Amino acid sequence: MKFSVTKKQGLWWVISGTAMVASIATMIFSWTSLNAPIRPGLDFVGGTRIQIARDCSVAGNCDQPIDPAEVREVLEAQGLGSGTIQLLGDDQQILSVRTENLNGDRRSELLSSISEVIGTFDRQTAQIDSVGPTIGEELFVSGILALLVAFFGIIVYLSIRFQFDYALFAIAALFHDVLVTAGVFSLLGLTIGVEADSLFLVALLTIVGFSVNDTVVIYDRIRENLAANPEKSINEVVDSAVNQTLGRSINTTLTTLLPLLGIFFFGGQTLKFFALALIVGFTLGAYSSIFVASTLLAWWRNRTGRKSIISDLPASE
Amino acid sequence: MQKQRAYIILILALVAAAIAILTTIPPQLGLDLRGGAQLTIQVNPTQEQPDVKPTIEDVEAVQRVLENRINEFGVSETTVQTIGEDKILIQLPGESQPEEAERRLKGTAKLEFKQQKQGTEGEFRAESQVRQQRELELAILNQGELKSENQAKIAAAQASLQQSIQAIANLFESAGLTGTNLTDARPQPDATGNRWEVAINFDDAGGKRFAELTKNLAGTGRSIGIFLDDELISSPVVGPEFAGTGITGGRAVITGNFDLEGANDLAIQIKGGSLPFPVAVVENRTVGATLGQDSIRRSIIAGSVGLVLVLIFMVLYYRLPGVIADVALVVYGLLTMACYALVGVTLTLPGIAGFILSIGMAVDANVLIFERTREELRAGKTLYRSVESGFFRAFSSILDSNVTTAIACLALLWLGSGLVKGFAITLLIGVGVSMFTAITCSRTLMLLVVLSNPKVRQKPELFCPNLNIQ
Numbered sequence: 025m026k027f028s029v030t031k032k033q034g035l036w037w038v039i040s041g042t043a044m045v046a047s048i049a050t051m052i053f054s055w056t057s058l059n060a061p062i063r064p065g066l067d068f069v070g071g072t073r074i075q076i077a078r079d080c081s082v083a084g085n086c087d088q089p090i091d092p093a094e095v096r097e098v099l100e101a102q103g104l105g106s107g108t109i110q111l112l113g114d115d116q117q118i119l120s121v122r123t124e125n126l127n128g129d130r131r132s133e134l135l136s137s138i139s140e141v142i143g144t145f146d147r148q149t150a151q152i153d154s155v156g157p158t159i160g161e162e163l164f165v166s167g168i169l170a171l172l173v174a175f176f177g178i179i180v181y182l183s184i185r186f187q188f189d190y191a192l193f194a195i196a197a198l199f200h201d202v203l204v205t206a207g208v209f210s211l212l213g214l215t216i217g218v219e220a221d222s223l224f225l226v227a228l229l230t231i232v233g234f235s236v237n238d239t240v241v242i243y244d245r246i247r248e249n250l251a252a253n254p255e256k257s258i259n260e261v262v263d264s265a266v267n268q269t270l271g272r273s274i275n276t277t278l279t280t281l282l283p284l285l286g287i288f289f290f291g292g293q294t295l296k297f298f299a300l301a302l303i304v305g306f307t308l309g310a311y312s313s314i315f316v317a318s319t320l321l322a323w324w325r326n327r328t329g330r331k332s333i334i335s336d337l338p339a340s341e
Numbered sequence: 342m343q344k345q346r347a348y349i350i351l352i353l354a355l356v357a358a359a360i361a362i363l364t365t366i367p368p369q370l371g372l373d374l375r376g377g378a379q380l381t382i383q384v385n386p387t388q389e390q391p392d393v394k395p396t397i398e399d400v401e402a403v404q405r406v407l408e409n410r411i412n413e414f415g416v417s418e419t420t421v422q423t424i425g426e427d428k429i430l431i432q433l434p435g436e437s438q439p440e441e442a443e444r445r446l447k448g449t450a451k452l453e454f455k456q457q458k459q460g461t462e463g464e465f466r467a468e469s470q471v472r473q474q475r476e477l478e479l480a481i482l483n484q485g486e487l488k489s490e491n492q493a494k495i496a497a498a499q500a501s502l503q504q505s506i507q508a509i510a511n512l513f514e515s516a517g518l519t520g521t522n523l524t525d526a527r528p529q530p531d532a533t534g535n536r537w538e539v540a541i542n543f544d545d546a547g548g549k550r551f552a553e554l555t556k557n558l559a560g561t562g563r564s565i566g567i568f569l570d571d572e573l574i575s576s577p578v579v580g581p582e583f584a585g586t587g588i589t590g591g592r593a594v595i596t597g598n599f600d601l602e603g604a605n606d607l608a609i610q611i612k613g614g615s616l617p618f619p620v621a622v623v624e625n626r627t628v629g630a631t632l633g634q635d636s637i638r639r640s641i642i643a644g645s646v647g648l649v650l651v652l653i654f655m656v657l658y659y660r661l662p663g664v665i666a667d668v669a670l671v672v673y674g675l676l677t678m679a680c681y682a683l684v685g686v687t688l689t690l691p692g693i694a695g696f697i698l699s700i701g702m703a704v705d706a707n708v709l710i711f712e713r714t715r716e717e718l719r720a721g722k723t724l725y726r727s728v729e730s731g732f733f734r735a736f737s738s739i740l741d742s743n744v745t746t747a748i749a750c751l752a753l754l755w756l757g758s759g760l761v762k763g764f765a766i767t768l769l770i771g772v773g774v775s776m777f778t779a780i781t782c783s784r785t786l787m788l789l790v791v792l793s794n795p796k797v798r799q800k801p802e803l804f805c806p807n808l809n810i811q
Contacts (some may be wrong), residue, residue, distance in 0.1 A: 079504045127437045127622065128443030148376070148631040156623035159381065166756045178745050185741055226691060226753070226764050230698065233749030233768075237702075237742035241709065244738045274706075279654060279708070280701035283647025287694070291643035292636035294373075294690055300555035302698075 029266050030259040033319035038205075040200055040316050047207020054210045062206060063213030065221035068164050070157035072126040074135065079146040091114035094141045099123070100135060112293075119145075125156055163258045167225035174232050186243055189324055190308055194239045197309075197317035201235045202228050203303040209297075218297055227301035234280070234302075237311025238273055239317045245269050246321065262322040277310040343621035345733050345792070346658050348785040356672055359679035366682040370433055371689030371763065382407065382429045382446065383623045395427055395618045403618060404429050407446055409572065428623070430759075437629045455513035456554055456575075457563035465512050465564070469576075471504040509573050513566040516554045522547025528604035531596060537604035539595040543795030548591025555579045556587030567595065575607060636690060644697045651704055659711050661803040662787060667709040669783040673703045677774045681767065691764035699771020702746065706779030709735040715805045724801050725791050740781060743772050 029036070051061035058064075066073050092109045099107045099121070107123035119142065126134065131152070139145060144184040175195060182191035205228065214220035245265035253261065282302060288299040372379050384403050386394045395403075400423055407429060408421045420432045433442060457465065477497045515729035525542040543551050558565060560581030567575040577595050579588070595607065652670065677699065681688065688696075714731030723731070750772065753765035790797055797803060 065405040078711055108722055113755050126753075128440035128625075132440040146629070149631040149635075150437060150627070150629045151632055152378075152439065152625060154622075154625040156383075156621070156627035158383075163758055166758060167761070170752045170756035170761075173756060174749040175747040178754060181744060182741075182750060222758065222760055223691060226761050229761075230768070231762075233746040234698070234701075236745045236749075237705065240741045240745060241738045243344075244741060245404070248734075248737075268716065269712075272708050275658065275708045275712075276705040277699070279651045279704045280698070282650045282654070283644055283697045284702065286645075286647030286650075287640065288645070290639060290646060291638045294636060295640060295694060298691075298694060308763070319607070 026263070027269050028259075028263045028313055028317055030263055030322050032337065036315035037306060040204075041047065043204045044200060044205070047204050047210065050207050050210045050214070054214055056337065058213070062210045062220040062224075064121065064160075065219035065224075066153055066155050066160075067222040068160040070125050070155045070160045071122060072124065072131065072152070072154040073122045074131065075112070075118065075120040075151040076138070076145040077113070077149045078142065079116065079144045081146075082144050085143045086115070086117050090119050090142050095119060095121065095138060098134070098137045098141055102130075104134070119197065125154060148244070161279065163222050164225075167229075169231060171232065172223075175199075178232070178236055182240070183197065183242075184249060189320065190243050190247075190273060193317050193320045193324065194236055194243065196298050197239050197312040198236055200312050200316065201231055201305055201308040204308050205231060205301060209301065210303050212297075215241070222299040223295075224301055224334060227298050227305065230302060231309060232303030234306060235313065238277075238310050238313035241243055241272065242266060242313055242318055243321070246318070258322050258325045262318050268320050270314070273310055273314055277306060280306055345785050345789045348781055349789065352672065352785065356675055359675040362679040362682050363675070368678070368682060369685065369687045370633075371687045371692065372434060372626070372633070373628050374633050374636060374688065375434065375691050376437065376628050376633035377432065377434040378436040378442065378625065378627040379440065380431045380433070380443065380446065381424070381575075381624035382431065382620050383429065384429065384618045384620055386425045387618060397423075397426075399426055399618055400429065403620060407431065407620075411446075424759075429620075430594065435630060437627065438625050438777065439625055443625065446620070446622070449470075453566075453568045453571075454516055454518040454551070454554060455566040455568055456516045456558060456623070457566060458512055458514050459563070461512040462562055466507070468505060468509050468512070472502065472509060473500040476507055483685050496663055506572050508570055510566075510568065513568070513573075518543075518547060518550045518554060522550065526608040528601060528608050529594075531594075536596075537599045537601050539604050539608045540773075541593050541595065543591040543593075545591065551591065551593060552587035552589045554587070555593075556585070559583040640690060640693050644693065644709070647697065648700060651700070655704070657706070659708075660805075661790070661797070662711045662714065665786045665790065666704070666711070666783055668786060669707065669778050670700065670703055673775060673778040674781050675698070677771050678776065680770050680774060684766075684770065686766055688767070688772070690762065691760055691761040692767040693743050695764040695767035696771060699768050699775060701770055701779065702743065703775035705740045705742070706735075706775055707783055709738050710779065710783060711804075718801055718805045724798050724804065725788075726790055727801075727804075728784075728787050732780075732787075736780070739776065746772050773806055 054063070056060055060068075078086050078090070090111055092111060099105060099109070104123045107121060110120040110122075112118040112120055119138070121134075121138070123134075131154070175198070178198070179191045179195055182194055192258050209218060209220060209224065213220070241264055245268055249256075249261045249265050250258075284299045284303050284306070288294050288303060291299065310331055343405070384400050386393055386395065404421060404423055411419050411421055411433070418434050420430075422430050424430045431446070433439065436442060475498060479495065479502055482495050482498055490519050521542050523541060524538075524544050527540055528537050528778050529540050530536070531538045554565060559579040560583075562578065564576035564578050566573055567577075575595050599607065613624060652667045655670075659666065677696065680686075681696075686692065712736045714727050717727035717730050717734075718724070747769060750765045752768040753761050754769065757765060
């Protein structure tokens, strides 16, 4: 069983190109409606989020679901009308309120008024995140900077270990993975309101570190095969390298996705979308390494004639 | 064979050491996992001089004041540290209602010069000894290695220390002289040149009140009480020669048994007492204790389920080598956790994610090796040679892929914020350990099984199903 990636290289490029264009389009649309390419979370724009759960050990406290209209009235009475209210949990006993950035005194005030309306809640299960606007900006800038530094470091390392064109196409594949993952989250932000927090930036960086592995393993094999069979065409070499590493690519991606799927389905709320970002990114990483990075390298070497012998015959076996 | 034996002994020794470390050093859990409040405080320029940024010394002065206030909360294992140029990070484990803490932290420190009440000399001496004793006890407790076991004791010691501090405060009465009357405080060598003292300057009103205060106390043996946030930090005595006019001119020195560091500390505390820079809480992350435990439990369950599936998959797909890889993965897990404990990594939720991901990297190294071994077997090599060249040939792939991941981790460590750093450090350590276990552990176990067991050598299908040897 052997298949040729280079034969249908046009198809792979069209698929990836379409995904990238769609991602950019989604982010532009998101920019016009949300003022950001991806719906930004608290970490980046600042604000206060309070999540509290009713204390169900108090008799009669949890008989009814929390009424969001009552909570809305409290918010409006305190001049926080622009805040958002969300109910969580299976029987709607957890309340999540997001407002502008509040200091300790205003939070206490808000919490006690909410408690008057919805009943007592358990401070031991509460979560408060309050982020000033300047902190959010610093987080964002440092995250983007880290991404660029990582890109640069990888280019330098691969240029030394391989050659500059390998490094360039590996980065092109990486850029594709990060861009399309961002596009998917942009879409999720527009449709179901998923927000990008600082964990999302971490996820993008992890995708960079992890997806480049797939590309490196295939390039490593191409390099080895080129040295062993200098008489073969680059297309042939690339095809056999992809086939030889296919089992590994599939198995590794699968074994990495297993714990991530575990976190996505069973893990805590905090890590759910972090896991999803990684799942999307790693799957894209495996795809781009096998189908895009390899064929781009073959195309480039054919074009520049860096291979001494170019066979016109299609790879056959 | 000799070499393999040596490796096995090394691995067993490391595993034993890892278990010993894990049982003696409990894992440090971040506030997001065990519950607590984390506040980031920014030191802002003053209103009078909005363009003058606080210097490092200014931030340190503010940090000392905040440390003193934090200690009054009676929360154990608090940390106060400066981050960046103008921010201070405060962690309050177990605190689920940070509003009060925020209010008290933001209020300006209260520096006050008080007058010792009449007839309290004996009481003051006795109570000061009690306080010293309790401070010493607390310092010893805080140095103990197993902090968590001592928590109750520490809390009790802190409570009794607070009682003593309160008792001392009751021996003094107000003299109407506070930090707002202070213009400067700095360390300087004393007359003998061996010791240090703190020179203080008052403004006009302060100078007059200070003269009156010292006149009242001169030669009586009673002390001036210098209080920072209602806690006595120094109690100088005024000599009888000032009984006539008091200490005039708005200058004074605080002498004591100070070295340069001690005098500097006191000067900073006094100056910080008037808190030359306003502070603002710019970030507050609070997680209730039970909520934190819930996330631990869920994430551990999720990670374990995924991990067990990976272990099963490895055996089903790779057969005997899969079993060996599973053993190597367990060794990997133990060594990595031990490294976290040794380096003092604080495990946060992203940190756990980093660990789970690093397991993926460890599996990848094994997968690369086994795929290569199978190829060599299919090419007709003997089992032993296939295993050896499988390792040899997979190595460059493993090295390159791990180094690229490490580069991304280093970028995060260098530029990332706290949460991001926690993720990067666990992944980075994981990548390092996985290189080690893949190369030593999996390889040694494989070679040992192949070499020491002739039956295995006759059954290469244990390594590769459907193998047709040409």
